[in-house]
Amino acid sequence: QLQLVESGGGLVQPGGSLRLSCAASGFTFYDYHMAWFRQAPGKEREGVSCISRGGINTDYADSVKGRFTISRDNAKGMVYLQVNGLKPEDTAVYYCAARRRVSSLCSLFVDYTYWGQGTQVTVSS
Secondary structure (H helix, E strand, O other): OOEEEEEOOEEEOOOOOEEEEEEEEOOOHHHEEEEEEEEOOOOOOEEEEEEOOOOOOEEEOOOOOOOEEEEEEOOOOEEEEEEOOOOHHHOEEEEEEEEEOOOOOOOOOOOOOEEOOOEEEEEOO
16 A cells, blocks of 8 residues: 655744654555645645656745755665744645656656655744
């Protein structure tokens, strides 16, 4: 059974950090590009970051460049999002997503096939 399970969210003060994790199972992890999306209340879901299956190619939304770092461990079937310098506008539910690779590059502007349930990140003083 395919599963994506996020963890690591929480309440953090502005300027703080978190490490979000996504555990994947039930599919050939190495064949998939992975991504993080987020959705804030009343807003559309937006792509945050993606990483190619081999971990060589990454991409980030402009709003998080320089603050967020995506990584993956193919041996463990894990993808991570290190989030630093958090701002109140980063408050959202963060979702992990998987897309079977078609090209060598990942993209935040394509449909992803599999999704996790999300983990809440709240940035507030």
